[in-house]
Amino acid sequence: MEGTMQTETTIRAESGIESGPRGPSCSLRHFACEQNLLSRPDGSASFLQGVAEKSRERLIRNTCEAVVLGALHPRTSITVVLQVVSDAGSLLACCLNAACMALVDAGVPMRALFCGVTCALDSDGTLLLDPTAKQEKEARAVLTFALDSVERKLLMSTTKGLYSDAELQQCLAAAQAASQHVFRFYRESLQRRYSKS
Amino acid sequence: MAAGFKTVEPLEYYRRFLKENCRPDGRELGEFRATTVNIGSIGTADGSSLVKLGNTTVICGIKAEFGAPPTDAPDKGYIVPNVDLSPLCSWRFRSGPPGEEAQVASQFIADVIENSQVIQKEDLCISPGKLAWVLYCDLICLNHDGNILDACTFALLAALKNVQLPEVTINEETALAEVNLKKKSYLNIRTHPVATSFAVFDDTLLIVDPTEEEENLATGTLTVVMDEEGKLCCLHKPGGSGLTGAKLQDCMSRAVTRHKEVKKLMDEVFKSMKPK
Numbered sequence: 040m041e042g043t044m045q046t047e048t049t050i051r052a053e054s055g056i057e058s059g060p061r062g063p064s065c066s067l068r069h070f071a072c073e074q075n076l077l078s079r080p081d082g083s084a085s086f087l088q089g090v091a092e093k094s095r096e097r098l099i100r101n102t103c104e105a106v107v108l109g110a111l112h113p114r115t116s117i118t119v120v121l122q123v124v125s126d127a128g129s130l131l132a133c134c135l136n137a138a139c140m141a142l143v144d145a146g147v148p149m150r151a152l153f154c155g156v157t158c159a160l161d162s163d164g165t166l167l168l169d170p171t172a173k174q175e176k177e178a179r180a181v182l183t184f185a186l187d188s189v190e191r192k193l194l195m196s197t198t199k200g201l202y203s204d205a206e207l208q209q210c211l212a213a214a215q216a217a218s219q220h221v222f223r224f225y226r227e228s229l230q231r232r233y234s235k236s
Numbered sequence: 237m238a239a240g241f242k243t244v245e246p247l248e249y250y251r252r253f254l255k256e257n258c259r260p261d262g263r264e265l266g267e268f269r270a271t272t273v274n275i276g277s278i279g280t281a282d283g284s285s286l287v288k289l290g291n292t293t294v295i296c297g298i299k300a301e302f303g304a305p306p307t308d309a310p311d312k313g314y315i316v317p318n319v320d321l322s323p324l325c326s327w328r329f330r331s332g333p334p335g336e337e338a339q340v341a342s343q344f345i346a347d348v349i350e351n352s353q354v355i356q357k358e359d360l361c362i363s364p365g366k367l368a369w370v371l372y373c374d375l376i377c378l379n380h381d382g383n384i385l386d387a388c389t390f391a392l393l394a395a396l397k398n399v400q401l402p403e404v405t406i407n408e409e410t411a412l413a414e415v416n417l418k419k420k421s422y423l424n425i426r427t428h429p430v431a432t433s434f435a436v437f438d439d440t441l442l443i444v445d446p447t448e449e450e451e452n453l454a455t456g457t458l459t460v461v462m463d464e465e466g467k468l469c470c471l472h473k474p475g476g477s478g479l480t481g482a483k484l485q486d487c488m489s490r491a492v493t494r495h496k497e498v499k500k501l502m503d504e505v506f507k508s509m510k511p512k
Contacts, residue, residue: 093336094343101475105456182471192478198471200351204488207468211481 067156067169067217072228074144094197095131099138102185102195108148117147128172129157131183131197136221143229152188154221157181158210160202166210168217182207184214188222191215247453254441261447266490268445271498273390273505275398283399287391289445291381293325296373296391298399302413303370305361313360313368317345319375319388326380326448337384344472345375345388348461352429352469354396359424362404367413369401382447385459385472389431394502399423427463430498431470432491434458439477444490460491464499 103119119141121134135155142149159170159178167174175181180200187194193211202210242249253259263269269290278284281297305312319341321329329335334342349355360369373395375388400420404413435446435454446454456476461469468488473479 092343093339097336097340098474103475105475105477185475187478190478190480192480193473193484194478195475196471196473198351198468199347201353201463201467201469203467204485207471207488208481208485211484 106149132157156214156217157183186218265443283395285394289387292387293378294387294391296375296395298395299372301370305368310365311361312357314370317373325377382451386431429461429469430495431461432494462491
């Protein structure tokens with residue numbers, strides 16, 4: 040175990056991957072991911088995206104419970120510990136992404152991957168994906184969705200502020216489109232990691 | 237025989253009913269339980285209401301006290317909701333500090349108040365920077381038979397409409413507040429948020445107003461809080477199986493109908509109350 044721990048530590052620095060800059064087609068901020076950076080737990084991942092609490096914990100837990108195939112591991116407890124390193128907006132979405140990558144890193148069988156996307160609606164109705172902390176504070180409404188990778192169905196949603204039904208559908212569609220980028224990033228990140236070892 | 241089957245295979249027993257588009261208590265998939273509301277029954281509270289959704293019973297009592305306004309918002313008062321789920325209402329809860337479900341429900345009610353702007357906090361200010369009203373809203377569940385969030389939201393709204401605050405003047409000489417108990421006025425309720433909860437079964441079927449048994453068998457839940465203009469204050473889906481956009485749309489239309497039903501019931505009740 041010691042030997043493998045050391046090799047893991049040396050390749051740790053290179054196993055990180057960063058996505059491209061925010062292009063015109065994708066309005067999500069730059070994100071980076073590093074895996075297996077803690078040696079003690081079975082799996083770990085850090086998710087850096089753009090620069091509560093029982094309620095938030097419950098949302099993340101219920102989302103994980105919906106995708107993890109718990110029946111394959113009876114009498115097992117899976118603990119997901121999330122430590123916020125820095126909060127620059129879209130915190131819940133970042134937590135969801137980190138939780139998903141950590142579950143994949145740990146090798147927990149899941150029926151789908153999931154990702155978190157945040158949408159902000161400002162006072163004149165413009166949609167902003169992946170808002171910064173300042174944009175979130177000034178927005179009229181902030182909607183966070185968790186979408187699955189198989190059919191882009193809505194797994195979890197939590198919202199703040201007032202918005203209309205049409206705006207909800209618009210945000211959901213935008214979030215589904217943005218989730219494609221996140222899932223592609225997951226794939227690239229995992230490919231990069233496993234091609235090294 | 238049916239009782240035996242229900243104990244051994246509750247989900248299969250339930251599916252037999254769902255196939256015929258109905259539920260064990262005889263309701264259709266989109267039907268709510270009988271809703272009753274009673275206002276002003278607690279004499280010691282400034283506003284109160286009792287809501288029954290079938291067997292689920294929630295009582296709300298609101299007390300108004302004085303407090304200093306927050307330093308970052310000196311012209312605002314406070315509304316502090318608290319949901320209490322005690323062993324009285326269900327075997328699932330233990331006495332002691334609030335459990336997770338109670339904390340999540342309290343947070344949900346606080347979010348609904350904040351998002352829907354049901355009361356402008358500025359209305360609760362008496363003297364900016366010095367004195368403001370603090371409304372303590374205690375929601376106590378007397379019987380938990382599922383769909384606690386809908387019952388709590390309705391109870392809170394009815395109790396808020398029932399609250400009467402006395403007039404307060406600040407005596408300039410002594411800088412003390414003088415309360416005139418003879419002159420009371422109702423709160424200015426700006427919107428009427430109404431919650432509609434759904435349970436998701438087998439990833440596809442949506443049923444409205446789940447009972448406790450149905451909540452335990454469901455694979456996911458969804459709560460939509462809507463106000464009278466069709467604007468959404470809260471879309472609360474804490475994990476569970478996925479929903480497509482089309483299914484969400486169905487939920488929205490059901491929420492609109494429910495809002496009308498609840499508003500009609502509340503208007504009838506308030507009209508029938510004798511003016512003090």
